[in-house]
Amino acid sequence: LGAGGMADVYAARFLASRRKVAVKLLDPLLAGDLELVARFRHEFLILTRVRHRHLVPAVDMAVTADGQPYFTLELIRGPTLEQRLRAAGSLPAPAVIELGRQLCDATAALHRAGVIHRDIKPTNVLLAEAGDPSAIDARLIDLGIAWLTPDYYADTDPYMTPPGGRMATRRGQLLGTPGYTPPEAGRGPSAPTRDVFALGVLLYRALTGRMPFAAPYAELADQAPRPFAALRLAAAPPAALEEVLLAALSPDPRARLPRAEALAEELEWAADLLDDGPPVAAAGPSLADSAASFALADTQPGAPPSPVASRPRRSRAPTAPPRPEAAALPRDAHPLRERSPSRPAAPPRVPRAAPQPPRS
Missing domain, CATH: 3.30.200.20 (Phosphorylase Kinase; domain 1)
Incomplete structure (x- = not known):
């Protein structure tokens, strides 16, 4: 297989x-x-x-x-996400949101058990065969290089703990896949933010068919993820979804969405706007193009942001340094959930009326 x-x-x-x-x-x-x-x-x-x-x-x-x-x-029958993307190029926004929900839920379950996956990427996602070809039923696989935290060993028999404690990475060894590994990898114990970054890269690629950065590993510290306006796309993806993904892709882990649950919440918000909001304006001209389907173009630091939809959006600068008061936030809090006082909150969803039978 x-x-x-x-x-x-x-x-x-x-x-x-x-x-x-x-x-x-x-x-x-x-x-x-x-x-x-x-x-x-x-x-x-x-x-x-x-x-x-x-x-x-x-x-x-x-x-x-x-x-x-x-x-x-x-036994799960079906292609990997990598195979699907190589065949289709990208997925529609609703499918990407559903994929993200499922993978965030699985990742959060691992984190609660004290496990950091460390290798989330399209080849490690199986798409189970379903009756509906458009349905998404994802399975996160391959925990071979997972980082095990003290929370994991708290529920493990002592004889199962390897010499030296947790499954530590050998000195000088960097485990992970280029492009899906954040710049802080290898500088200390792995944290949930590492998996959040990988999920952001995976969903960005699933939505656009492109990678968000032009350099792997440490070089990412000097880059910001490419806004959608810098890509030559046939149709502009939803601006709300762009905002969520850029928040997951901050090269600074302190400014990144902190946990998989937080990313799942933001995807739910983007899904609500996708259902209720007006169409997103078309993207402007591309700043860069790729020579092959998965090749990367140079990022221009001064590239303009993606067009903002007319509907209210959360106010956040994904790559801005963390505010001093952020240290006082609860561990599950994150800046993206705070709205700018100058912009109203998104209106509540109005239940759709059930269809009435015709009058006789």
């Missing part, structure tokens, strides 16, 4: 029950690395402990006759 840097995945069937499953088999060349074997075992334990609709549950774990660890998972 697939191959990664640490393991291969096969479709299989239990001989007795004939139940079909996926089997994740650790690379035989890595079976002697105690740290990687511990990571592999913890991936299995995470998927047995954290049960969520948009994760893939693990079934069992064992070792082959020649010493290769493996575990079985529920």
Whole structure:
């Protein structure tokens, strides 16, 4: 079914029950690395402990006759998000919002269990086959390089804790995928904001077919994510959705949406405006174009922001430095939820009247 840097995945069937499953088999060349074997075992334990609709549950774990660890998972048929985007280029805004809701929910469940994924990207998202081809049923997969916090080990038997405590990254080693890894990666313990950044990149690409930055890793510290006006798009995506994604993509983790739950809330807000607001104005001319479908163009620091829709929007500068009073906010608070006093709040949604039968 697939191959990664640490393991291969096969479709299989239990001989007795004939139940079909996926089997994740650790690379035989890595079976002697105690740290990687511990990571592999913890991936299995995470998927047995954290049960969520948009994760893939693990079934069992064992070792082959020649010493290769493996575990079985529920078999999910369908393409990866990467395959879908390579075929379609991008997804419509409602599908991106639904995709974001599902992935934020799964990521938040991991965070509550003390797990930071650290490798959220389109190849690690399965889209389960559904009767409706336009329906989104996403599954977040591959926890092979997850960071495990003290909250995780608080509920773990002591003998399962690896030497030295949590699953620490080796000195000088940077784990993650270029383009989806924020600039602070490798500078200390991973935090939920790392996964928020990756979700922002994933959703930005799903919506536009482009990547938000022109450089990976540390170089991002000197960049701002490209506004939609800097992209040559056939149709302008909703301005509210742009505002939410740019808030998730701040290179400064202190100015970024702090948690997956916060990103999910903002996506709900964007969905409400998408349902109730007027059409978004068309984007202005592009400032840059890409030479290939996923190639990146240089970012111009002075690029104008995307056109603002006429409906009320939240006031936020996604890449601005954090305000001093922000340190006093609750951990789940975030600046995007504060509205500018000069702009009214978005009007409440009016329930649509149920259709009445015709009079006789």
